[in-house]
Amino acid sequence: MEGPDRALHSKVERLHELTVQLDRSVAVVNGQVAAVSTAQQQTRSELAQLSSDFNTFVLRAERTANVQRAETRVGVLESRIEFDFGRYDTVRRTAAGLLWSFDSGLVTQQTVESATERLMLENSRYWLAPAVVGLGAWSGGDSVLCDQAIATAYQLAPARTALLFALILRRQNRQPSSVLWLRHYLRNLDPTALSREFAVVLESVAQGAFGTSGRELIHETVDHWLRTLADDEEAHNAQVKRWRSEIERHVPAGAIDAFPRLQAHSPQWPQLETALRSAGVHQPFLDHYSALLAAEYTPSDRIEDAVDDILDQLVTEYDDEELPLRRELAAEQAIIKHEGDLAAAKQTADAGSAALGNTLDYLTIQTSAALDPAAIGVSAATQQVALASCIDWAQRAHGAFSMGYRSAYPANVEVCFQEQHPFGKNVFTLPPWTGSLTATAMPQLEKSLAAHWDASTGPLLASLQFNMGRELIKPALVAALILIVGIAINPAFGVIAGAAVFGLWYLAINGRRAKAEAYRKQVETALAGHKRKSLEDLRGAGAEYTDLRGAYQSADAKEPQVQALIASFGDLGHDKTPFERRTLSDERNYA
Amino acid sequence: MDFGQRQRRVVGIEAPGQAQRPAQHAGQRTSAVPRLGSREFRKTRSGALTNAVMRLDAAMDEQTRQQLAEWIAGEYAHEYGGAIPLGFLATCYLGPPYVDHRLSLLETIVEHYGPADHVPAPFGEARTLVRSGAYLYVEIYSDGQLVPVRPDGTVVTQ
Numbered sequence: 001m002e003g004p005d006r007a008l009h010s011k012v013e014r015l016h017e018l019t020v021q022l023d024r025s026v027a028v029v030n031g032q033v034a035a036v037s038t039a040q041q042q043t044r045s046e047l048a049q050l051s052s053d054f055n056t057f058v059l060r061a062e063r064t065a066n067v068q069r070a071e072t073r074v075g076v077l078e079s080r081i082e083f084d085f086g087r088y089d090t091v092r093r094t095a096a097g098l099l100w101s102f103d104s105g106l107v108t109q110q111t112v113e114s115a116t117e118r119l120m121l122e123n124s125r126y127w128l129a130p131a132v133v134g135l136g137a138w139s140g141g142d143s144v145l146c147d148q149a150i151a152t153a154y155q156l157a158p159a160r161t162a163l164l165f166a167l168i169l170r171r172q173n174r175q176p177s178s179v180l181w182l183r184h185y186l187r188n189l190d191p192t193a194l195s196r197e198f199a200v201v202l203e204s205v206a207q208g209a210f211g212t213s214g215r216e217l218i219h220e221t222v223d224h225w226l227r228t229l230a231d232d233e234e235a236h237n238a239q240v241k242r243w244r245s246e247i248e249r250h251v252p253a254g255a256i257d258a259f260p261r262l263q264a265h266s267p268q269w270p271q272l273e274t275a276l277r278s279a280g281v282h283q284p285f286l287d288h289y290s291a292l293l294a295a296e297y298t299p300s301d302r303i304e305d306a307v308d309d310i311l312d313q314l315v316t317e318y319d320d321e322e323l324p325l326r327r328e329l330a331a332e333q334a335i336i337k338h339e340g341d342l343a344a345a346k347q348t349a350d351a352g353s354a355a356l357g358n359t360l361d362y363l364t365i366q367t368s369a370a371l372d373p374a375a376i377g378v379s380a381a382t383q384q385v386a387l388a389s390c391i392d393w394a395q396r397a398h399g400a401f402s403m404g405y406r407s408a409y410p411a412n413v414e415v416c417f418q419e420q421h422p423f424g425k426n427v428f429t430l431p432p433w434t435g436s437l438t439a440t441a442m443p444q445l446e447k448s449l450a451a452h453w454d455a456s457t458g459p460l461l462a463s464l465q466f467n468m469g470r471e472l473i474k475p476a477l478v479a480a481l482i483l484i485v486g487i488a489i490n491p492a493f494g495v496i497a498g499a500a501v502f503g504l505w506y507l508a509i510n511g512r513r514a515k516a517e518a519y520r521k522q523v524e525t526a527l528a529g530h531k532r533k534s535l536e537d538l539r540g541a542g543a544e545y546t547d548l549r550g551a552y553q554s555a556d557a558k559e560p561q562v563q564a565l566i567a568s569f570g571d572l573g574h575d576k577t578p579f580e581r582r583t584l585s586d587e588r589n590y591a
Numbered sequence: 592m593d594f595g596q597r598q599r600r601v602v603g604i605e606a607p608g609q610a611q612r613p614a615q616h617a618g619q620r621t622s623a624v625p626r627l628g629s630r631e632f633r634k635t636r637s638g639a640l641t642n643a644v645m646r647l648d649a650a651m652d653e654q655t656r657q658q659l660a661e662w663i664a665g666e667y668a669h670e671y672g673g674a675i676p677l678g679f680l681a682t683c684y685l686g687p688p689y690v691d692h693r694l695s696l697l698e699t700i701v702e703h704y705g706p707a708d709h710v711p712a713p714f715g716e717a718r719t720l721v722r723s724g725a726y727l728y729v730e731i732y733s734d735g736q737l738v739p740v741r742p743d744g745t746v747v748t749q
Contacts (some may be wrong), residue, residue, distance in 0.1 A: 053692065071607075230630075395746075396633075396748060399745075399747035399748075400747060400748065400749045402725070402747070403720065403737075403739055403747045406719065406720055406723040406725065407719045407720050407737070408719075408721055409714075411718060411719055411722070439706065439707065556723070556725070560725075560726060560741075563745075
């Protein structure tokens, strides 16, 4: 009886040892797998960081190279412009000087003739040179040379020549002749392909240089053009598009870092950020255009000065030949301005290139005068007049922009929590939990997230619980066996041996239990901390969303103000420009 | 669907024999695609028109509602370039659980929706615009175009 029992007992013991060994091996493998997984995760995040650092570095290097290249190009272009067209400056200066000498009478006719003829020889292809010769001949009373020179200038640049003489005759108080030249000039213009000097005409309207008859003539022409262009939807849409890009230019840049929790936990963060940024467009736009409208325009003291200013612009503006180089120069300068960001530079250059185009339609002239007066060479006064023509386009562009970001505002804003926390050799993974900040109240969300945490951590903590009952089965069985066998041999010995074996075994198990319990407590405390942090983040994200919503709404509420401001552009064309008062006072002087 | 999310459908009081709408009405209400460029289409909506659209929501009998809808369709046809909207989506002032309602010109019905209700396409697309609170209502056209109307009657077109 004893033999088979012992054999059985030793086999059970052996089996038990094997099981324990297997348990240990599995635990070791588990630990190793967890360690590998943690290491892999760490490697992956380091790799992602490295890749992002590398990309930033490449981008920075590329931009630096772009800026250096652009700086070199700017130098080259500037010297080419100086070399090829620098002499045009001489013509421009002579033309301006000639006009001044007409007034002062300090220069002899002989000097005028020699100076102008030399210019003609040096600049045979530049329209201003024969025009200056014509002026010299006119002052000398040589009508034949004057006619020839004007004919030559007219051939080279008919519109500019007509405008130049219109302005000069206006300066010499020969208003009927000046308006005649002006009519001639306007009649030859195509409203869909205006040369850039038309901006100067707009300027002279703002300055009141052509008196009442000139003003009527221009208004008639412009009204006629507007009627012609009214059905040209494409041209109108192009202006709306330019205004749209002007509005987008005011969208505040830079990272929005006031909402870190929302950024970390809300899948809708990109849309929210875009909406908040876009709604932020109204205030800068209001500031910019209010300042522009409020700017007081100070007119020149004498109408002659004003005409001189316009003449200066006519004779100093870029010639058509210079334009391609000027455009290239503007593009390179934009690259430097945007610190090598080619996309942003292209956007700026494209917005400006419409103004540096060879010909423009009347609507584009108005938009350019309103948006970028310096690019087409008009003054702030003209800009104010031009703004009045842009109301419809600006309102359409602004309305559509606001509609765009409003319709993209997410209807449902969610927060998502999915976390991983290592403990010992293992990793605790919180399965994804998603709640809606817009549809559910915060106390409910908190309750739901807390329940999710408890549901996820419960099984883990339960598995760490030390099962005393199960552990005691084995010692109890062995002790019972010893007791039975011992009693058969010697009852007293059997009882003592059984109790001793059980007691010692129990003490060993109890020691393990205390350790396991301590470990479980430790894990429980750590997980409770993570849960608390999650709930804090949830509350924080909720508060941040309330703030963001408030900021968005208060920024968005300024939209009607912008619409009203744009509508008020219309008031400018009348009382703020020197148009009426200058013309009237001027006419009183001449009466 | 719980109580807070149910739809409230108002089709007016249908007298016997009126349940089937006469065919010519349906035929008249074809919703054309607006020509966005047209100046007529971009014109400010008159006070009478915006009031009529807002009144469609008020409790009234089927016949009055139908007459009002016809008048509205006529206004769009004659005054605003000929494009008649499929209907409108506007903020609902009935209070919770409703947030917005759909006014269909084609079917002459008013449907009120709670925040979680599904609004049929293409009306559903206009919800975020209506919720922004910046517009009186949004006109919805058969090709899916949305044209918000501000409280002063001005419209927003792309």
